[in-house]
Amino acid sequence: MKCANCGNEDPRMLFEEDNGEIIYxxxxxxxxxxxxGQDDLVECPYCHRLRDRKALYCMWCNCAWESTPKPSPKFSRELNESLRDFDETLTPANIRYWKVRPKK
Ligand SMILES: [Zn+2]
Ligand SMILES: [Zn+2]
Incomplete structure (x- = not known):
């Protein structure tokens, strides 16, 4: 085992991941x-610079990685419906909650 980046061969500083497919x-x-024995890097689909494949976010552009689960259409619909219900219950008493909602 050897780090492709810095040449580190110290087993105490190298850790296997993904059933030994990757060493950290x-x-x-x-x-x-x-x-x-190559770098485990992939090209960022947004900024096209090389980034760590296992990282959740690109260190260059901080974009969300494409494997990040997106809310399902069903979840989005339910969320919209609950927001609509919220609109209908608006009264001067809860207007301050309305103010912190993101603009449409
Ligand atoms: Zn290293
Ligand atoms: Zn990027």
Whole structure:
């Protein structure tokens, strides 16, 4: 096991992930694929710079990764319906809650 980024071979600082398919180097926070010893990096679909495949967010543009689950259409519909109900219950007493809602 060896880190492709910094050459670290210390087993105490290298950790296997994904059943040994990837090793994580705690020295430089870099991941290396064990299959071919190459960097475990992918191109960001938004800014096209190389980023850690396992990272949730791109360190360059902080964009949400495409594998991040999006709310289902059903969830969105239910949310919209609950917001509509909320609109109908508006009174001067709860107007301050209305004010903190995002603009449409
Ligand atoms: Zn390293
Ligand atoms: Zn990016």
């Amino acid at each position: 180097c705690s020295k430089c926070c870099h991941r290396t694929r064990t299959s071919d």
